[in-house]
Structures are given as structure tokens and as C-alpha cells.
Amino acid sequence: MGDKNKADTSLNPKQRSRREFLESAGTTAALASAVPVLGISTAQAQSDIESTAAKTRIQLTVNGSRHSVDVEDRWTLVEVLRDQLDLTGTKIGCDRSECGACTVIMNGKPVYSCSQLAVWADGAQVTTVEGLASGGQLSPVQQAFVENNGPQCGFCTPGQLMTATALLSNNATPNADEVKQALVGNLCRCSNYNAIVEAVVMAGERSGSAV
Amino acid sequence: MSEAIHIGLDPLNTIGNATARVDAVERVTGEAKYSRDFKLPGMLYAQILRSPHPHARIRSIDTSAAEALPGVRAVITGDNASVVWGAGSVSGGRQYNDPTKDATLHRRYIFNNPVRFVGDSVAAVAAIDRHTAEEALALIKVDYEELPFVLEPEAALEPGAPQVWPDGNLCPDFRNNFEPMVSNLGDVEAGFAEADKIYEERYETSFIHNAQMEPRAALAHWEADKLTLYSPTQGISNCRHDTARDLGLQDHQVRIICNYMGGGFGNKNQNQDADLVAATLSKQAGAPVMLEFSRRDDWLGVHGRWPTVQYYKIGAKNDGTVTAIQMRGYSGMGPYRKNSGGISGMDVYACPNRLRSISPVYTNRTTSGNFRAPSEPHGFYGVESMMDEVAYKLGVDPVEFTLKNMRRPTDDQPFTNYSLDEVITTGAEQFDWASRRKTTPGSDEGPIKRGSGFSFMMFRAGVGTSSAIVRVDAQRQYTLFVGVTDIGPGAKTTMGMIAAEELGVPLDQVEVVAGDTDRCPYSVGESGSRTTIQTGYAVMQAAKDLNQQIADSGMPTGSDVLIASATPNPSTDGKTRQCFGAHFVEVEVDTRIGTTRIVKYTTVHESGRIINPTTARDQIRGATLQGIGQALHEDLLYDPASGQPLTTGYYRARHLTHLDIPEIDVTFIEVDDGYGPFGAKTAGEAGIILAPAAMANAISNAIGVRMTSLPISRDKILEAMA
Numbered sequence: 001m002g003d004k005n006k007a008d009t010s011l012n013p014k015q016r017s018r019r020e021f022l023e024s025a026g027t028t029a030a031l032a033s034a035v036p037v038l039g040i041s042t043a044q045a046q047s048d049i050e051s052t053a054a055k056t057r058i059q060l061t062v063n064g065s066r067h068s069v070d071v072e073d074r075w076t077l078v079e080v081l082r083d084q085l086d087l088t089g090t091k092i093g094c095d096r097s098e099c100g101a102c103t104v105i106m107n108g109k110p111v112y113s114c115s116q117l118a119v120w121a122d123g124a125q126v127t128t129v130e131g132l133a134s135g136g137q138l139s140p141v142q143q144a145f146v147e148n149n150g151p152q153c154g155f156c157t158p159g160q161l162m163t164a165t166a167l168l169s170n171n172a173t174p175n176a177d178e179v180k181q182a183l184v185g186n187l188c189r190c191s192n193y194n195a196i197v198e199a200v201v202m203a204g205e206r207s208g209s210a211v
Numbered sequence: 212m213s214e215a216i217h218i219g220l221d222p223l224n225t226i227g228n229a230t231a232r233v234d235a236v237e238r239v240t241g242e243a244k245y246s247r248d249f250k251l252p253g254m255l256y257a258q259i260l261r262s263p264h265p266h267a268r269i270r271s272i273d274t275s276a277a278e279a280l281p282g283v284r285a286v287i288t289g290d291n292a293s294v295v296w297g298a299g300s301v302s303g304g305r306q307y308n309d310p311t312k313d314a315t316l317h318r319r320y321i322f323n324n325p326v327r328f329v330g331d332s333v334a335a336v337a338a339i340d341r342h343t344a345e346e347a348l349a350l351i352k353v354d355y356e357e358l359p360f361v362l363e364p365e366a367a368l369e370p371g372a373p374q375v376w377p378d379g380n381l382c383p384d385f386r387n388n389f390e391p392m393v394s395n396l397g398d399v400e401a402g403f404a405e406a407d408k409i410y411e412e413r414y415e416t417s418f419i420h421n422a423q424m425e426p427r428a429a430l431a432h433w434e435a436d437k438l439t440l441y442s443p444t445q446g447i448s449n450c451r452h453d454t455a456r457d458l459g460l461q462d463h464q465v466r467i468i469c470n471y472m473g474g475g476f477g478n479k480n481q482n483q484d485a486d487l488v489a490a491t492l493s494k495q496a497g498a499p500v501m502l503e504f505s506r507r508d509d510w511l512g513v514h515g516r517w518p519t520v521q522y523y524k525i526g527a528k529n530d531g532t533v534t535a536i537q538m539r540g541y542s543g544m545g546p547y548r549k550n551s552g553g554i555s556g557m558d559v560y561a562c563p564n565r566l567r568s569i570s571p572v573y574t575n576r577t578t579s580g581n582f583r584a585p586s587e588p589h590g591f592y593g594v595e596s597m598m599d600e601v602a603y604k605l606g607v608d609p610v611e612f613t614l615k616n617m618r619r620p621t622d623d624q625p626f627t628n629y630s631l632d633e634v635i636t637t638g639a640e641q642f643d644w645a646s647r648r649k650t651t652p653g654s655d656e657g658p659i660k661r662g663s664g665f666s667f668m669m670f671r672a673g674v675g676t677s678s679a680i681v682r683v684d685a686q687r688q689y690t691l692f693v694g695v696t697d698i699g700p701g702a703k704t705t706m707g708m709i710a711a712e713e714l715g716v717p718l719d720q721v722e723v724v725a726g727d728t729d730r731c732p733y734s735v736g737e738s739g740s741r742t743t744i745q746t747g748y749a750v751m752q753a754a755k756d757l758n759q760q761i762a763d764s765g766m767p768t769g770s771d772v773l774i775a776s777a778t779p780n781p782s783t784d785g786k787t788r789q790c791f792g793a794h795f796v797e798v799e800v801d802t803r804i805g806t807t808r809i810v811k812y813t814t815v816h817e818s819g820r821i822i823n824p825t826t827a828r829d830q831i832r833g834a835t836l837q838g839i840g841q842a843l844h845e846d847l848l849y850d851p852a853s854g855q856p857l858t859t860g861y862y863r864a865r866h867l868t869h870l871d872i873p874e875i876d877v878t879f880i881e882v883d884d885g886y887g888p889f890g891a892k893t894a895g896e897a898g899i900i901l902a903p904a905a906m907a908n909a910i911s912n913a914i915g916v917r918m919t920s921l922p923i924s925r926d927k928i929l930e931a932m933a
């Protein structure tokens with residue numbers, strides 16, 4: 001299936017493996033449990049307190065807008081996008097680098113945002129599915145998805161679109177085999193694979209030949 | 212792009228024309244809101260703690276440390292939240308039947324004790340964010356007494372097997388009788404006596420997780436005594452009714468909202484335990500609660516297609532006439548009989564002597580339930596592999612053998628129409644069956660061998676009741692209210708197209724309101740391939756009524772509107788209504804490494820009139836690919852020593868990816884039989900029924916060895932060739 005985690009891991013010293021990340025989350029749980037606290041009354045349940053876990057301020061640019069976000073170490077990029085920035089177009093299908101539903105473009109490359117810690121995105125340029133259309137115009141690959149039934153249930157669609165967009169920026173007119181190679185990390189359980197590949201090829205033929 | 216071939220009917224004004232989905236833009240821009248995308252003020256996040264043991268009694272649960280964690284708002288277990296999940300254990304698969312749910316002997320609760328499979332729910336936590344909820348789960352201490360467990364259905368029926376329920380491991384039927392499901396036609400013993408030859412074989416099929424991309428989620432929100440649930444369901448009306456019943460409410464006290472959902476293929480029918488857990492936590496915490504399943508939660512805590520074992524005995528004459536079909540089957544249901552456990556297929560043969568006995572069996576695996584054509588793909592694989600083998604042993608072409616033995620209309624049982632001959636012969640011609648199949652299976656020289664296989668079917672396309680409301684205002688804008696949810700096939704678009712056709716207006720003049728029980732009338736639910744036929748027919752009738760009102764009183768003026776509603780209950784006048792299909796596939800097997808590559812795949816379906824060629828094409832292609840995944844890869848393996856599931860995810864279950872996908876040629880033979888909306892029939896489940904059988908027959912044709920176990924993975928091919 002190729003390299004499932006498509007992030008460029010060579011340059012960023014802050015990156016850790018998924019396993020290390022999970023282990024550190026477990027450590028946090030152990031420390032928190034060691035502190036004795038009182039039980040919660042139902043009255044307190046109404047208050048909207050936040051977690052007291054330590055936070056780090058990061059700066060990132062998403063779809064052209066700059067954001068400054070205080071993130072917990074254990075938060076992933078997809079959590080920041082969805083929960084903090086309300087960009088819910090990016091989906092969580094597996095949260096463990098299997099399915100590709102959470103794919104976004106980070107610094108020009110498609111990455112699984114479920115497997116990027118938010119702190120790694122400090123200073124990053126991120127594009128999500130909400131950033132593909134501009135000025136009310138769908139991008140060529142979005143338009144092709146509309147016409148050729150790219151989405152069935154639509155849950156994998158944002159991820160397929162992001163990987164396809166990254167592909168088309170490197171290879172303007174990919175053939176079907178090249179599309180399949182590029183999109184191998186984006187699963188579709190409706191198994192609408194044929195329609196997706198046809199749509200990406202069509203988008204390339206239309207816009208690539210016009211360049 | 213590759214278009215389907217359409218034979219038989221011309222397009223109407225709207226229907227029959229390739230049409231983009233009415234909500235396609237929302238789906239490609241990220242605007243489409245799925246259940247997990249909603250956020251309410253003060254919303255809490257919830258997670259479920261699951262059993263690590265295949266079978267254990269809970270001696271005690273200590274939640275004090277979890278409750279003491281800052282940010283935790285509610286913790287529930289079986290001790291303080293005893294809620295029956297009515298749809299979780301439905302004897303006999305009578306999922307829409309309240310009396311059966313009430314009478315069920317083996318009742319499933321949202322938290323069960325003993326726990327009966329790895330993944331059975333034990334407790335749930337709501338907290339201010341998901342990580343705090345995760346931390347809290349780790350602080351719950353459960354004292355388990357481990358019990359013996361059993362994983363395989365046949366082993367579960369052996370004397371002395373560990374008992375999943377005290378009454379034994381054979382599932383009771385809906386009357387709580389502990390008997391296999393038996394269907395007996397004619398006299399099989401007489402049929403065997405009449406036969407020149409008798410053939411017997413054992414087949415087995417694996418658990419197939421539905422594995423929809425959207426993991427289960429539920430957002431519950433109470434306002435006084437009214438519950439609003441944002442839930443990914445395949446039927447908002449049924450979900451509302453089930454949720455109300457299980458929580459002791461009236462239907463009108465529950466509102467279900469589901470405009471977009473990320474697939475289900477049968478495992479999001481009705482209400483789910485997630486809905487009940489979220490509602491219970493929300494009530495207790497006094498705040499909206501979003502319950503999120505992880506992928507592993509979903510893989511274990513929801514369900515998949517039941518694994519089966521099938522013993523066939525076939526009697527045939529030397530001229531290729533089948534004289535008797537007998538099948539004894541076992542379906543592994545996990546510890547709760549959520550659905551039927553059916554194994555179908557033999558009824559597509561005309562042979563008058565047929566005996567089928569199926570034992571749905573409790574095991575300590577994860578729960579089995581409906582997956583797209585619940586009883587069919589594994590059953591058709593079994594019986595059509597068996598018949599393919601019989602045909603080759605008798606030296607008969609399997610297509611000729613089928614045309615001789617397949618069920619046809621009779622005076623006693625007429626059909627609304629019958630196109631199986633045309634479907635099969637069209638497919639055989641398009642595929643070039645005569646030259647692609649190996650008359651002698653396995654006859655290719657060398658390690659890379661090609662072969663071709665074929666399968667055929669008929670499948671229910673019956674009519675039934677549902678509702679629709681259509682309204683027109685003075686600006687001539689039409690609004691269609693239908694209680695459908697779009698689970699992927701494009702129901703909103705299909706309903707809009709049917710309305711536009713009947714109203715005689717363009718599709719963009721019809722707004723479709725769906726997915727909200729407070730705004731929409733009853734609909735049958737997105738299961739059983741019924742939405743187009745049943746709700747579509749209601750749409751057609753409501754539109755006819757509105758046209759009549761407009762003819763009688765003119766278009767409304769000012770702020771007035773005209774409204775028509777319909778709840779038709781059509782019949783097929785005693786005739787059986789079926790859709791038809793045939794698949795042909797050529798494969799290339801590399802016997803050195805056990806891989807299977809698809810060279811050509813041809814599908815021909817008669818699903819009545821096709822409403823939207825674009826979405827219908829992809830129903831067939833997508834379902835066929837799911838069936839290919841079932842044939843070649845998918846399984847939920849268990850470690851027999853520990854009872855632990857090993858392949859709980861896409862990677863480990865080896866789901867198809869872009870790189871595995873062949874071209875799938877689609878042909879629709881279109882017929883208007885005078886029933887359903889403009890003659891439309893079943894399409895959504897049709898494609899998956901045929902793929903496992905066609906694939907297995909093709910592989911056997913290539914390598915010359917009958918493959919009797921799904922999935923036909925590389926190791927099984929290597930073993931067969933060793």
C-alpha cells in the first residue's frame with residue numbers, strides 16, 4: 001500500500017512516532033490520576049471549565065488565514081482544525097493512519113492530520129477541503145467530483161480531494177494508474193474508486209491541457 | 212468517465228438522465244454536516260469502556276477515581292443505567308417488530324453482565340473534552356471473573372461447549388423456540404433417489420465488517436422531556452421509534468436529525484446503543500453529550516456480516532437436471548442475535564425438492580448483523596460454487612446448466628416481469644464467455660493461470676408503504692418533504708427526480724427536505740433497497756395529488772400554499788417482483804505467490820427503470836467491489852487461545868484500495884413492469900450478491916481446484932496448489 005504516512009518526517013525534530021505520542025498521553029493520565037480531587041456535583045456540570053493540561057501556543061495558516069492557537073501536547077492537527085477552528089470538512093475515519101479521510105495539505109504535501117501532533121504544525125501552511133474553492137468557484141477536481149459522482153456517502157471525499165489536489169499540483173495530467181498510485185492511502189468503503197479515479201483524470205485533462 | 216450501457220427504455224424528462232446529486236456541492240466543499248460535525252454550547256464528549264475479555268462476569272466496577280477526575284461530568288455502568296437496547300437482540304431478525312422485541316428471551320442492555328465478547332460495553336464517561344473522557348476510562352477499575360468462551364459456531368453446538376447463554380448456544384427463534392430455521396419443499400430424499408449422481412461439499416465464509424468510513428457517533432441533547440439526537444442512522448423514523456421505546460418515551464418526544472451520514476451498509480439501521488448511551492449520559496450530566504466511537508470501538512462494538520458454515524448435498528441427472536438441493540448451515544451470530552443469520556441462494560433454482568436448515572449460533576465473537584443483502588452473498592457463493600462444480604463434473608457449461616435449472620415464473624407463481632434469460636445471455640455475449648472460460652479447469656500451462664466464472668441471481672424488489680409530502684407556493688417553488696437520509700446511494704436526489712418528473716418541472720424547482728423527524732413524514736428507512744421503490748412511490752402519489760389540486764383550484768397566490776401528502780400501500784397483485792443480475796469475471800492467478808488479478812469484469816442487471824444512471828452505475832460498481840473484497844481479503848480473525856480479535860481495522864482486514872480496483876463494466880436492461888415509481892426496482896444490494904460467487908468460480912476455473920472457503924486469500928491458493 002505504499003507509505004501510509006505521507007508526511008515528510010526528515011526535517012522536523014519535533015516529530016515523534018504515533019506510538020511515542022500514545023505513550024506520553026498515557027503518562028498524562030497517570031499523573032492526573034495521582035492528584036486527589038473532590039467529586040463533581042451536578043451543579044458544577046453546567047460550568048464550562050477547560051482542561052487544565054499544559055498548552056503551547058502555535059501559529060499556523062489555514063486556507064490563507066493566520067491563526068494563533070493554544071494547544072495541548074496531545075492534540076492532533078485534525079482536532080485543532082475541527083474542534084478549535086470549526087473546519088469540520090476534514091473527517092476522522094480511523095484516527096490511526098489507515099484510511100486517509102483526514103488528509104490535508106501541509107506545506108505542500110498531503111498528510112494524515114490525525115497523525116500529526118498539533119505542535120508539529122507550528123508555522124505550517126495548511127489547506128483543507130474548505131480552502132479548495134475560491135471566489136465561489138469550485139476547483140477543477142471538485143467540479144469533476146460533482147459531475148462524475150465522486151462522493152457516495154461523502155465521508156472520504158474531503159481526503160480524496162486533498163490528495164488529488166496535491167497530485168494535480170505536481171502532475172497536471174495524470175493517467176488512471178498515476179491517480180491510483182497517488183490516492184492509494186485514501187480508502188472508500190462505498191468502493192466508489194472507479195468514479196473517483198475517473199473524476200481526477202477528467203479534472204487533469206480539463207485544466208492541465210489549458211495551462 | 213465510463214458510462215453504463217442502458218438497454219430497453221428511453222429517458223423521460225428528468226428520470227433516466229445522468230444527474231448530479233442535489234447536494235453534490237455540499238459534499239465536495241466540506242459544508243455537509245455529519246453527526247460528529249455538530250457542536251452545541253456546553254457540549255460534553257463521551258467514550259465507552261469495553262470488555263477486554265471474550266466472556267467474563269463482572270464482580271464489581273469501581274468508578275470513584277474516574278468520577279473524581281477534574282472535568283468528568285457523568286459516569287454510567289450497568290449498576291446505574293439499566294437500559295434495554297431493543298434493536299440489539301432481535302430474535303429471528305424481526306427488527307421492525309415491537310412484540311418480538313418485547314418477547315426476546317436474550318435481551319441486550321447498553322451495558323451487559325456477563326460481558327460476552329471482546330468489545331462488549333461496560334461503562335461510559337462524559338467529560339469536558341475527549342481526552343479527559345479517555346483518561347477517565349483508564350481510571351475505571353473492573354473486577355472480572357473470566358469465563359470459558361467459544362468462537363466457532365459448530366464448536367459452540369458440541370456437547371460441553373461453553374455456554375454463551377444459560378439455555379444453550381442455538382439461538383431461539385422469534386417465538387423463543389430453540390429450533391433451526393427449516394424450509395422444506397418437495398421431497399429431497401425422493402430427489403436424491405431420482406439422481407444419477409450425488410455431490411457433497413462443505414463451504415465456509417468469514418465475518419465481514421460493514422466498515423463504513425464514518426465511525427459511530429451520537430449527539431444527544433435534552434430540552435425538558437424532549438430528546439434531540441444527531442445520529443448517523445439508516446432510517447430516521449425507525450431510529451426515533453426505537454429510541455423512544457427503549458427510553459420509555461413517546462415517539463413525538465424524540466427528534467432524530469441525520470442529513471448526511473458516512474455509510475452504513477446495514478449496520479446503522481434503527482437505533483444503536485450509542486444513541487441510548489449518549490441520551491442517558493446527557494440526561495445525567497444535564498448537558499449535550501457527543502459520544503464518539505474510535506475505529507476499534509466501531510469494529511468491535513457495531514457489527515458485520517455473520518460468518519457461516521454450509522454443508523451442501525446436490526442430486527443431479529447425467530443430462531444436467533438438478534433433482535434435489537439440501538443445505539445444512541450454521542451462522543455465527545456473536546452473543547446477541549441482532550439479525551436473522553440467513554443463508555439464501557438455493558431458491559433461484561427450479562428444482563422442486565429443496566431442504567434448508569440453518570442454525571444461528573451464539574458465540575463469543577463480536578455481534579453479527581445486517582450487511583448489504585444480509586443473507587445473500589455468502590449463500591450465493593455456497594450454492595453457486597456447488598452448482599458450478601456439479602456442472603463441470605457433468606461436463607456441462609455452467610451457463611447452460613443455469614439456463615436449464617434456474618427458477619422461472621409458473622402458473623402458481625407469476626412474476627411482474629422476468630428477464631433472467633436476457634440478463635444472462637447479454638452478459639455472456641458481452642463478456643465473450645464461450646472463449647474466456649476454461650472448458651477444463653486449470654488447463655493453462657505454467658504458473659500464471661487464467662479462468663472465468665459466472666454467477667446469477669434474482670432478488671426481492673417488492674413494493675410497500677411509505678410517505679411523502681409535497682408543497683407548492685405562489686412563486687411555483689416546490690418543496691418535497693421525505694423522511695429519507697442519504698446514506699450514499701443518493702436518495703435525496705432520486706426523490707427529487709421522481710417528484711420533478713411527476714410534477715412536470717425541472718429538478719432545480721424542487722427543494723428536497725429530508726433527514727429530520729420533526730420536519731419529515733415517515734419513511735421506510737435506507738435498508739432492504741426499499742427507499743426508491745417505497746418512498747419513491749409515495750412521492751409519485753403525493754405529486755399526482757398536488758397536480759390534481761393545481762388543476763382543480765389553480766396555483767396558490769399571495770402567501771397561500773398547496774400541500775399534498777400520500778401514504779400509499781401498493782401491492783403487486785399476487786405476483787412476485789424481483790430484480791435480476793448476472794456477473795462474469797476473468798481472473799489471472801499467480802500460483803507461485805497466490806495472488807488473484809481481475810482481467811475483465813462484466814455486470815448485467817435488470818433493476819427496472821433506472822432513475823439516475825450516474826448513481827445507479829456506482830451502486831453496482833461499488834457493491835461489486837465490496838463483494839470482491841469479501842471474496843479475496845476480508846475477515847475478522849481471532850486468536851483461538853485468548854479469544855482476542857486480531858484484524859480490527861482496514862489495514863489488518865486488508866480492505867481494497869485504489870490499487871486493487873479493476874474496471875467494472877455495467878449494463879442495465881431496463882423494464883417498466885408497471886409497479887413501483889415509473890417501474891424502478893432494487894439496485895443497492897444487487898451488485899454485492901453476485902461478486903463472491905463469480906470470483907470463486909473464476910479462481911476455481913483458473914487453478915482447477917474448488918475453493919471452498921472465503922476469503923480466497925493467498926495462503927489458501929498456495930495451499931490448494933501445494
